[in-house]
Amino acid sequence: MSTPKINVRVISSGILSDDVLMLGENLMKRLKIPAEQLTLQFGSFRHSVAIVPVPRYEGLRMSQTLARRLGVYEGTPLRAQYLASTRSLALGPLIGVLISKDYPNAADKPFGDITLFCRELTEACNNYGAFVYFFTPAALGLNNAVLQGWVYRNGWRQILMPAPDVVHNRLTSRKLENLPVVKRFIKEIKQNDGAHVFNEKFLDKSEVFEALKKDGNLHQYLPESRSLRSFAVLKSMCSRYSPVFLKPVRGSLGKGIIRLARVGPDSWQASYATLSGTRRQTFENLGKLYASISAKMKSVHYLIQQGLNLIDVGGRPVDFRALVQKNAKGRWTVTSIVGRTAGTDHFVSNLARGGTLSKVKEAVVKSNLPLPYRANAALKLKQAALEIAEGIDERIPAEFGELGIDLALDTSGRVWLLEVNSKPSKNDNTPLTEGKIRPSVRMMIQYACYLSGF
Incomplete structure (x- = not known):
C-alpha cells in the first residue's frame, strides 16, 4: 500500500493543545505535508489543526482530548495521506461493520457466534493500519455523524466514534x-460524507437469475428458472424436467426447498428439506401437489428450477461454495472454493443440515464425475465464479465487495449456478482459530482501503 502506517502518541491536553498535531519530519517530507493549518480528517470527523514538525520522529502526536473525540488511543496504528485539493490530513481508513445484534451483558461474546470473527478483523486492521468498530441499527438515529460503536482494547467496550469511511453491511435479516433508520443512515453517509457501503443489500434468487439471463455469456451456467406464480408454470416445468426444485426466493441455508420428482405416469413425489432429514410425500397428480403448496405460496414466493444430474458421493449430492471478493485494486478474485457434500438422507449440502466440507480436489476424486472431466474441474469452477460475480456487478445496481457463489458440476463436467449469497457466512471457507487471520478477512480490509483511497 502506498499510504504509510504510523503510530499515534497521545499526549496530556495540558501539554499539547487540541488544535495542534505533531508529525515526524520524514513523514511530512514523504507525504509533502506543509507545516501550516490543515483539516484533520478521520471518517466523518473534521477538525482544523496546526501542524508542527518533529525532527528524528516517525509518528504522530495528538492531545488526549482530540484522541478521545476520534476514538483512538495510545499506540493506535493508522495510515495517513495528505489531500492537497482540500488541504486535509486524512487518517484511516475508518471501517464500520454493521451487525444485527449485540449482547452488552456478555463481556466475552458481545456479538454471539461472530465474536471471534470480530476479534480476527480487529487484529487484521491493527496489522494494516486500519481502524474498525462494530455497531447495530440501535446505534442509528437523527445524528449519524457520531455513533456508539464497539471496539476491542484488552476487552470489548463501547465508545463514541465518527461515522466511518467504509461500511461493511453484515446485517443478517431483511427486516x-x-x-x-438503516436506509436513512446508508443514504446520508453516502451523500453527505462520500462514504462507501458494500454488500448493502440482500439478493433474492429471482432477482439474480433474471439479471444474469440478460448476459448471453452467462447462459451456460443458468438452469432454467421461473417464478412459480400459477399451476400452468408448474405444469410447464414438470413436463420438461424431473426433478424440479422449488426454492424460496428469499430463503437461505437450504430452508424450505422442495424437490419434485416423477414417480409414475402422473404421480409425483415431493421431498422436503428438514433439519433432521428429508420428509417425503407422494401425490396422485400435479394438481393435488399444487393444491398442497398453494397455501404456502401466499406468504412464500418460490423459484421453480430445472433439476440437474449433479455429481454425488455415494448418492449424496455435492456442490461447491466459492467465496469471491474484491481485492486491493477493486477487482473480483476467488479467495476460496470448497466442496460441500450433503449429509445422509439430505438433498441439500448446507452445513446446518448435515453437510460436510472438503477441498475441491478431494470432493471431485470421491465423486462419480468421469475421469476425463476431473483435471480441469477446479479451473472451470473458478472461472464461472468470477464471470458470475462480474455479471452481478454489471446487472444489479448495488455495491458488493464479497459474494458466496454456490456452484455445481453435472456428470458431464458442466458448471451450473445454484445460488448467490450477498451475506456469506464466515464459517463456510476455513475454520476459525484463535490468532489466525484468514485470507478472506485480509481481502476485506484491502478492499476497504481501496474504496477509501488508503
Whole structure:
C-alpha cells in the first residue's frame, strides 16, 4: 500500500493543545505535508489543526482530548495521506461493520457466534493500519455523524466514534436491512460524507437469475428458472424436467426447498428439506401437489428450477461454495472454493443440515464425475465464479465487495449456478482459530482501503 502506517502518541491536553498535531519530519517530507493549518480528517470527523514538525520522529502526536473525540488511543496504528485539493490530513481508513445484534451483558461474546470473527478483523486492521468498530441499527438515529460503536482494547467496550469511511453491511435479516433508520443512515453517509457501503443489500434468487439471463455469456451456467406464480408454470416445468426444485426466493441455508420428482405416469413425489432429514410425500397428480403448496405460496414466493444430474458421493449430492471478493485494486478474485457434500438422507449440502466440507480436489476424486472431466474441474469452477460475480456487478445496481457463489458440476463436467449469497457466512471457507487471520478477512480490509483511497 502506498499510504504509510504510523503510530499515534497521545499526549496530556495540558501539554499539547487540541488544535495542534505533531508529525515526524520524514513523514511530512514523504507525504509533502506543509507545516501550516490543515483539516484533520478521520471518517466523518473534521477538525482544523496546526501542524508542527518533529525532527528524528516517525509518528504522530495528538492531545488526549482530540484522541478521545476520534476514538483512538495510545499506540493506535493508522495510515495517513495528505489531500492537497482540500488541504486535509486524512487518517484511516475508518471501517464500520454493521451487525444485527449485540449482547452488552456478555463481556466475552458481545456479538454471539461472530465474536471471534470480530476479534480476527480487529487484529487484521491493527496489522494494516486500519481502524474498525462494530455497531447495530440501535446505534442509528437523527445524528449519524457520531455513533456508539464497539471496539476491542484488552476487552470489548463501547465508545463514541465518527461515522466511518467504509461500511461493511453484515446485517443478517431483511427486516433489519429495511428499517427506515438503516436506509436513512446508508443514504446520508453516502451523500453527505462520500462514504462507501458494500454488500448493502440482500439478493433474492429471482432477482439474480433474471439479471444474469440478460448476459448471453452467462447462459451456460443458468438452469432454467421461473417464478412459480400459477399451476400452468408448474405444469410447464414438470413436463420438461424431473426433478424440479422449488426454492424460496428469499430463503437461505437450504430452508424450505422442495424437490419434485416423477414417480409414475402422473404421480409425483415431493421431498422436503428438514433439519433432521428429508420428509417425503407422494401425490396422485400435479394438481393435488399444487393444491398442497398453494397455501404456502401466499406468504412464500418460490423459484421453480430445472433439476440437474449433479455429481454425488455415494448418492449424496455435492456442490461447491466459492467465496469471491474484491481485492486491493477493486477487482473480483476467488479467495476460496470448497466442496460441500450433503449429509445422509439430505438433498441439500448446507452445513446446518448435515453437510460436510472438503477441498475441491478431494470432493471431485470421491465423486462419480468421469475421469476425463476431473483435471480441469477446479479451473472451470473458478472461472464461472468470477464471470458470475462480474455479471452481478454489471446487472444489479448495488455495491458488493464479497459474494458466496454456490456452484455445481453435472456428470458431464458442466458448471451450473445454484445460488448467490450477498451475506456469506464466515464459517463456510476455513475454520476459525484463535490468532489466525484468514485470507478472506485480509481481502476485506484491502478492499476497504481501496474504496477509501488508503
